[in-house]
Amino acid sequence: MNMLAEPLLPSVNVEEKLFQDRYRVDVGRPHIKLRDAAVCTACAAKPCTVCCPAGCWRAVEGGGIDLVVDGCLECGTCRLVCDEANVDWNYPRGGFGILFKFG
Amino acid sequence: MEKFDVIVVGAGPAGNAAAYTLARGGLSVLQLERGESPGTKNVQGAILYADALEKIIPDFRDSAPLERHVAEQRMWLLDENQTCTGVSHRDARFSQQPYNRYTIIRARFDRWFSEQVKRAGALVICETTVTGLLKDDAGKVIGVRTERAEGDILADCVILADGANALLGERAGLRPAIKAEDMALVVKEVLFLPKETLEARFNISGTQGVVIEIAGNVTHGMVGTGFLYTNKDSIAIGIGCMLGDMKRQQLTPYQLLEGLKRHAAVQPLIDGAEMKEYSAHLIPEGGYRALPQLYGEGWLVVGDSAGFVNAVHREGSNLAMTSGRIAAETLIALRQAGKPFSAANLAGYRQGLDESFVMADLKKYQGVPELLHENPHILDLYPRFVGDAAREILTVDGAPKRDKQKKILGELARRRSLLGLLGDAYKFWRAFR
Incomplete structure (x- = not known):
């Protein structure tokens, strides 16, 4: 991996991108959950925080994870990159979640 | 409990091809889609390959929402020194009808395809997530479970067209878990420009379009590629990398996309465009060696859910449609012969795939991943x-x-x-x- 190139890439506010997308949020019924928050706290790598294309996974002070799925694009990446199998991943209820205008 | 000949899970290209062909073949078909309408959960570049759709709907050009026909293909190598080295292929014959490839906007195209499925006689129900498969005591798949109240529905066969994540097959024990190493994550934006501006920038007119496939160090050493496709009055731009690589480094997918958009060869093409959607999707790129079991007692798997993607040639939707069609034709032939949808009989699906370009191409490039x-x-x-x-x-x-x-x-x-x-x-x- 070319780590030296990293500073060349701009930091990006993904929320601004997600603002263009259409959602029907299933309030109070997140479709992705942590199985065990302590497992995330113990995880040093936290690939979810890098790979999630919607920035849903944020590392917080104290080593834990803050997961907010409202902006989720339903790609499934977090489930696959978690070496701890700590992601309880389901599709949202029918009609809820991301609603692509163009796709 | 209601019972159908076939339940198709998912209304993407594979599911629609299967449901359409089955309904035309006289079978009773229920198609379930979790989106508000077909297409609202689906993401693709997107290029439509006429040949695969023509074999299902020969006159699709009369009514399908097509953006541009592909008149020119460019292949670019980009690197962080802002170099762009590449080849272009423009062929006047690509601009003679019938056109071979088109750019499409999937949300619009999928909605059109679904209308054809309904017209062919299938029952299409949206806003319904299938949560599991029903099996009998012998392990034969006999239907699906949905999240709706009293949501179990029976069928003689279930076609899994549930897309790249393939959760249903995994949870039913029909396939091993998907590995990050076999999947690419792609992020994409749709950027709008006035039609005249777009045509001037790409040297095109009428319905002509340009497709740019991009490789090189824009992926920062990860295995992956980028793309830029012209629609009527918008540009689809995206970049994807193998998840196995992405999880071992520190660049976010949206940073990679921003890097591509700011590249000296790309920026002038999209300058001033208005971004109206940002999306992400997984692509199964494990190839032939990562294929799961494709059929069993009372079930078949098609499209992305089966891993039918030719990553070398950036083809997927044509493999999806072709696999959906062959799955449907297999079931129609069995029904006409009065034979049950047993695993032994459904082996005809695999045989049909083996005789088509789908398996031929997957086998050809099996060593590439x-x-x-x-x-x-x-x-x-x-x-x-x-x-x-x-x-x-x-x-x-x-x-x-x-x-x-x-x-x-x-x-x-x-x-x-x-x-x-x-x-x-x-x-x-x-x-x-």
Whole structure:
């Protein structure tokens, strides 16, 4: 991996991108959950925080994870990159979640 | 409880091709889609391959929402020095009807395809997530479970067209878990521009369109590619990398996309465009060796859910539609012969795939995922070398050409030993022959 190139890439506010997308949020019924928050706290790598294309996974002070799925694009990446199998991943209820205008 | 001949899970290209063909063949079909309408959960570049759809709906061009026909293909190698080295292929015959490839906007196209499915006689129900498969005591799949109240529905066969995540098959124990190493994550934006501006920038008119496939160091050493496609009045731009690589580094997918958008060869093409959607999707790129079991007692799997993607040629939707059609034709033939949808009989699906381009192409490139996984320098060292060599040759600075040639070859030898070069060439030949 070319780590030296990293500073060349701009930091990006993904929320601004997600603002263009259409959602029907299933309030109070997140479709992705942590199985065990302590497992995330113990995880040093936290690939979810890098790979999630919607920035849903944020590392917080104290080593834990803050997961907010409202902006989720339903790609499934977090489930696959978690070496701890700590992601309880389901599709949202029918009609809820991301609603692509163009796709 | 209601019972159908076939339940199709998902309304993407594979599911729609299957449901349409089945309904036309006289079978009772229920198609379940979790989106608000077909297409609202689906993401693709997107290029439509006419041949695959023509074999299902011969006159699709009369009514399908098509953006542009592909008149020109460019293949670019980009690197972080803002170089762009590539080839273009524009062929006037690509602009003669019937056109071979089109750009499409999937949300619109999928909605159209679903209308054809309904017209053919299938029952299509949206806003319904299938949460599991129903099995009898012997393990035969006999229907699906949905999240709705009293949501169990029976069928003689279930076609899994549930897309790249393939959760249903995994949870029902029909396939092993998907691995990050076999999947690419792609992020994409749709950027709108006035039609005239777009046509001037890409040197196109009428319904002509340009497709740009991009490789090189825009993926920062990860195995992956980018793309830029022209729609009528918008540009689809995206970049994708293998998840196995992405999880081992610190660049976010949206940073990679921003890097591509700001590249000196790309930025002028999209300058001033208005971004109206940002999306992401997984692509199964494990190829032939990552294929799961494709059929069993009372079930078949098609499209992305089966892993039918030709990553080398950036083809997927045509494999999806073709697999959906062959699955449907298999079921229709069995029904006409009065035979049950047992695993032994559904082996005809695999046979049909084996006789088509789907398996032929997957087999041809079966060594490529492993080649790139084990030799990531191939997508980094060589594109960079090509760019540097071109710059050296094209810079006129009084140095004799022989010296320039020596310098270029010396540079190559510095970056890769002769043995390494020969080894790469051999591995490349083996994987692509």
